[in-house]
Amino acid sequence: xxxxxxxxxxxxxxxxxxxxxxxxxxxxxxxxxxxxxxxxxxxxxxxxxxxxxxxxxxxxxxxxxxxxxxxxxxxxxxxxxxxxxxxxxxxxxxxxxxxxxxxxxxxxxxxxxxxxxxxxxxxxxxxxxxxxxxxxxxxxxxxxxxxxxxxxxxxxxxxxxxxxxxxxxxxxxxxxxxxxxxxxxxxxxxxxxxxxxxxxxxxxxxxxxxxxxxxxxxxxxxxxxxxxxxxxxxxxxxxxxxxxxxxxxxxxxxxxxxxxxxxxxxxxxxxxxxxxxxxxxxxxxxxxxxxxxxxxxxxxxxxxxxxxxxxxxxxxxxxxxxxxxxxxxxxxxxxxxxxxxxxxxxxxxxxxx
Numbered sequence: 001x002x003x004x005x006x007x008x009x010x011x012x013x014x015x016x017x018x019x020x021x022x023x024x025x026x027x028x029x030x031x032x033x034x035x036x037x038x039x040x041x042x043x044x045x046x047x048x049x050x051x052x053x054x055x056x057x058x059x060x061x062x063x064x065x066x067x068x069x070x071x072x073x074x075x076x077x078x079x080x081x082x083x084x085x086x087x088x089x090x091x092x093x094x095x096x097x098x099x100x101x102x103x104x105x106x107x108x109x110x111x112x113x114x115x116x117x118x119x120x121x122x123x124x125x126x127x128x129x130x131x132x133x134x135x136x137x138x139x140x141x142x143x144x145x146x147x148x149x150x151x152x153x154x155x156x157x158x159x160x161x162x163x164x165x166x167x168x169x170x171x172x173x174x175x176x177x178x179x180x181x182x183x184x185x186x187x188x189x190x191x192x193x194x195x196x197x198x199x200x201x202x203x204x205x206x207x208x209x210x211x212x213x214x215x216x217x218x219x220x221x222x223x224x225x226x227x228x229x230x231x232x233x234x235x236x237x238x239x240x241x242x243x244x245x246x247x248x249x250x251x252x253x254x255x256x257x258x259x260x261x262x263x264x265x266x267x268x269x270x271x272x273x274x275x276x277x278x279x280x281x282x283x284x285x286x287x288x289x290x291x292x293x294x295x296x297x298x299x300x301x302x303x304x305x306x307x308x309x310x311x312x313x314x315x316x317x318x319x320x321x322x323x324x325x326x327x328x329x330x331x332x333x334x335x336x337x338x339x340x341x342x343x344x345x346x347x348x349x350x351x352x353x
Contacts, residue, residue: 002045009033009049011058020333021053021062029062030054035173040142041184048143050177064330067172069323070303074168077314083219083290084171084306085148085164085212088178089298091194092129092157092186101192103157103200104129115204118156128157132189136182137161143181145174154205154259164212172303197297198252206253206260207298213309214290223288227279231291231313232268235277238312239266241320245304245327247297248334254295261294 003009016022016029031051039046053062061068074082092104105128106112121127133150140147140161148162161182163175179193186193198206217226235242243250243263256262261276268277268291270284276295283289296305304327311319 003036003047006033006036006049009036012051016053016055016062021064022055026056028056030056030058032058034067035177037143037145037177040139040181048177048180050173061326063333066301066303066307066323066326066330067169069319069326070172070307071169073307073311073315073319076318077310078168080215080217080310080314082168082306082310082314083164083214084166085162085290086166086171086175086302087160087162087208087210087212088175089153089158089160089207089209090182091155091196091199091207092132092159093192093194093199094190095192101194103155104191105157111202112156115154115156118152118158119154120151126156127152129159129191132185132191133159133161136178136185139181139185140178143177145178145181146170147174147178153207155200158205158207169303171306172301175302195299197247197250197299203258205258208253208260208294209247209296209298209300209302209305211293211296211305211309212290213293213313215314218283218290219288221288224279224283224286227283227291228268232277234312234316235268235293235309236266238308238317238320239276241324242308242312243295244324245301245308246295247300248331249299250295250297253297259294 012031013028014031015027017024017027021029032054033049034052035050037048039048052067053065054060055062093101094104096102096108102108118126137147137150146164146166148164150159150161153160161178163178166174182193195207217223251263254260254263259273261267261274267275268279269275270279271281272278273294278292278294280289280292283291293309304323308320308323311317311323
């Protein structure tokens with residue numbers, strides 16, 4: 001049978017006690033199919049099924065499942081038609097010894113030439129790992145994921161791909177599946193994917209997930225006024241709360257250096273990559289368009305980030321406290337189990353098959 005609709009896929013279960021989402025005596029976590037994608041790896045009629053996790057009552061979202069509250073927010077703000085474009089930065093790592101990892105093609109235990117020659121570069125001496133990124137791009141497009149492009153980033157072995165334009169809940173769905181495929185492809189090349197905000201200390205850029213956002217109000221005539229006079233004050237008032245869900249260890253990245261803003265104060269500016277929010281020249285020239293929230297770290301949950309931005313800008317923070325409470329519960333589970341930073345990011349992967 002060729003499956004064409006998610007309603008054709010049954011709910012399934014897995015052992016939640018093995019993922020610290022349940023206790024052994026009540027360990028069943030249900031998988032609810034929510035989105036189908038073509039499987040670009042197995043091909044033919046195979047599919048990838050993005051799922052939500054629920055406790056054994058089949059109604060309570062499992063710890064770490066932020067999609068239901070995100071979907072609720074997106075549905076309530078549907079008339080605003082929120083559009084997103086997420087810029088996912090990451091590092092490619094290769095194993096050194098049995099437990100060590102180091103950026104791909106860097107000298108073992110040493111450093112390559114300083115930054116300045118790698119951004120959007122070409123050539124084997126500058127662009128480390130392009131084959132992996134190109135395979136990932138093609139796989140995402142074949143799967144039906146809305147991937148817009150890719151580029152080499154400022155640090156060597158650091159790359160970025162862009163997911164969008166997506167609307168509403170699509171933002172998180174397509175972003176998580178793109179991450180899943182990148183991890184799978186990395187396996188084939190013996191390369192690990194790091195979403196840590198600052199994996200290499202020193203004079204090297206960290207990794208973010210800049211979030212480009214617009215609504216009908218910002219895209220229509222005089223939309224720039226809506227951005228500056230309506231949305232910026234709202235984002236400034238909720239700066240601290242947004243940062244809380246903008247990724248773990250983000251303080252190591254948001255230092256005011258390496259194209260980042262300081263965590264201490266909200267700011268925005270035209271073409272300013274040292275501000276919390278950049279308003280592109282494209283938007284100011286047209287008097288309408290989108291803005292870029294540069295604060296989110298590379299290890300964000302896209303459901304959380306897209307949800308809190310829409311909630312703040314369009315719903316006046318109606319669900320903010322609920323979002324924060326769910327996130328804090330998730331973080332408490334991570335702190336209890338205390339895995340490594342790299343493993344913490346992997347634990348955030350939603351179940352998919």
